[in-house]
Amino acid sequence: MSRKKLSRREFVAATALSSAALITAPYVRGAYAAGKLSMGFWDHWVPGANSASTELVNEWAAKEKVEVQLDYITSQGNKNIVTIAAEAQAKSGHDIFQMPTWWPQANAELLEPVNDIMDPLIKLNGDVNGTVKYLGQADGKWLGVPASVGSQIKGPCSRIDLMKKYAGIDVQEMYPAGSPPKADNWTLDTFLKAAEACHKAGFPFGIGLGETSDNVDTAGAIFQSFGAQLVDAKGNLTVKTDAVRQALDYYKKLIAFLPPDVAAWDDASNNKWLVAGKGAMILNPPSAWAVAKRDAPQVAEQCWTHGFPAGPKGRFAPYLPFFWSIWSFSKNKEAAKSLLSYLSQPASIEKMVVASGGYDLPAYEKLTTLKVWAEEGPPKGTLYHYPNPYKHQTLSIAASPAPPKIAQQIYFQATLTKMCLRYYQGESMEKTLAWAEGECEGFMRS
C-alpha cells in the first residue's frame, strides 16, 4: 500500500486552513456549553427533602447549559466531614460542598471567597444572624453561602399537656401562634422549677450530657445565658470567672432533675425520649416531632416548639447553620457562584423549606416568616416560633465567641458538658475549672 508523503508546504497550508475555519465558524452552544459542575450536598434527614434541591439544581443546569453531578452525602457516621477532610487533603473532588457549622472556618484557606454573591443576597433577603457571620466569615471574606438546607435551631420542644399539668406553664400562651412571645417570665429559674416539677411527676426533661452535638449545644446556650465563656473573642482564657462558676452551679442543680443516664446520651437519645412519651421537654429541632407525627401521633399533637429560657445575660438559642462553599480548586467557579445565587433566591429557599416540612431555617432575616411554619401541624402553629420570627432570642453556637479554630475544639471535645458532669459527680469547682483551663490551653495550638 502506497502512502502519500505530506510535504512541509501542504502541512502548513492545511493547518492554516483548519485554524481559519475554526476561528471564523459560527459559535455553536451545545447542551453543556458552560461546562461541568459537581456538588456534594448534605443528605437530608427528612424523607423527600432532597428532591427540592435536585429540582432546583436541574432547573438551573438546563437554563445555564451546565452538566451537573449532584451527590447527597450523609452525616451518619460523619461521612460528610470525612469526605471534606479527604477532598481538602487531595485538593480534588466536588466543586461545591455543603459544609456544616465549623468546616468553612477549618478549611478557610482552601475556599473561594463568595463576597460578590453574598452582598447582593443580603440586600435581597435581609441581613444574616451573628452566628452565620461568626462561622461564615474570615477576615472579611465570606467562606460560603449560608444554606437553608440543614440549618436549624435547637430550641425547646415541650409537651403542652405535661408542662401545663405538672409545671403550671402554658407553652402555647407563652408562645402563641401568629403573635409575639409573652415570655418575660420564661427564665432559667422558671425552667429549673419546671424541670424539678416534671421530674417529680415522672416526666423529666430530656437533656443529654454526652459528647455529641445536641448535648453540647444546650450547654452552650445555658453558659451563654450566664455570660460564661471559656475563651473570649480575642483568644484569652476566661475559664476561671464568676460567670462560668454560676453556669456550673446552675447545671449541677439541673442535672439532679434529669434522667440518671444522661451522661451516655447521644443525639438520638433525646428524640427517643420525646417520642416514647417519657419526658415533658427536649431541646431539639422539630425532627423528633416529625418522627412522633409518624410513630406516636398522640405525642406529636401535644408538642410545641418555642424559645429558650432567658438567663442573667440574655436569651440564647443554639443555631447550627450549613454553608455551601466552593473549593478553591474548583474548575468552574463562575458556574458554582451562579448556582449558589440561584439556590438562595427567596422562591428557591421557600421551596426547600417547604420540602423539609419546616425543618430547614434560612439565615436571612426577611425569610423567617414563611407560611410553612404557621401552617405545619398538628397542633397547627407548633412550628410558628421555631425560626425565631420576632428575634427575641440571640442565635448562637456553643463555645463562641472564641476564635472559631479554638471554639471547634471546645465544641467537639465537649468540654462544656464534661465540666458539668465532673462538677456534678463531686469534683471541686476549682479542680474542674483547672482541668478545663488545661484543655483550652491545648486547643490554642496553631
Added chain:
Amino acid sequence: MVDVAFQPNRAAAAQTRRRRVGLRNALRRKSMSAFLMTLPLILLIAILVIYPAIYSVHLATLNKAMTKFVGFGNFEFLFKRETFWLVVKQSCIFAISAVVFKALIGFIVAHFVHNVPANKQRKWRGMLLVPWVIPPAMSTLAWLWLFDPSYSAFNYTLSFFGIGPIPWTGDAMWARFSVILVNVWYGAPFFMIMYLAALKSVPEQLYEAAAIDGANWWQRIWYVTLPMMRNIIAITTLFSLIVTFANFDIVRILTAGGPLDHTHIFATWAFRVGIEGSDIPLGASVSLFMVPILAVAAIFILRDITKRGNES
C-alpha cells in the same frame, strides 16, 4: 577496523541478544516468577498501605495548619496532655484484657468443640463463628440497643430479678466493661478456630504416651497440648493484639469515647482530634503512637517463634 566501520550496529545487536537471553534466564528462575506473580499484591500494598503510612508520618510532622514542619513537636505536645495519657492507659487496658479473655475463651471452647463427635463438629463450628463473620459495625449496633441508656434489654431482663438498672454506657467502669465485652464476643471465635486447627494437628500418639505415663488431664494440657500449640498461640495473640489496639468501630458506636473520655482508645481519639477537631497532624500523631508499642510486641513474639523454629 574497516569491518567495524561498516557494521556500526553489530555491538548493539549483540548486546540486545545478550539482554534477551538474560531476560529468558531471569524468567526461568523460580524467584523471578514468584516475584512477578506477587507483584499485583505488592503494588496494592504499596498503594493502600505503604503510601498512606508514609503520608501519615509526613502529616504527623506538620503544624496544625499543615504549613510548617515541626518534627516531633506534635508528640511533645501530646506527651503533656492529660487526656492523651488517659487514652494510652485505656488502650492498653482494652487491648490486653480483651486479648486475654478472647484467648482464654477461645482455648476452652476449642477444646469443647474438639471433643464433639466429628459428624456434629461442623454445625458447632459454624454456629460459633457467627459473631466473627457479622460485620462488627452491625453487631455493635445490636449491642448498643441492648445497652441503651434508657431502654436497655439487659436492664429490662435484670429488673425481673430485682437487679439494676446498670448504667452500661453511662458509668466509666461499666462502659469500659461493655466495650471489652463486645470485643471479646466478636474476637473469641477467631481464637477458637485457630486453636481448634492447632489441636487437630497434635499427634494422638503423644496423648497416648502421656496416658501410659499416668498423666492427668491437666498434665496432658500443660505438657503436651500447650507446647504443641505455642507457636499458634503466639501468632494469634500478636495478630489479635494489633487488631484490638487498632479497633475503632466498637468503641465509636457503643460509647463514642464517653463518658468523660473514659473509653477512648487511640483510633477513636485520633478521629475526634483529627477529623472532628480538624487537627489532622495531631490526629495522625495519636494514631502513629501505636506503632512503636506494637512493633516491640511483634519483635518479641516473632523472635520467640523463630527461636523455637530453629530449635525444632
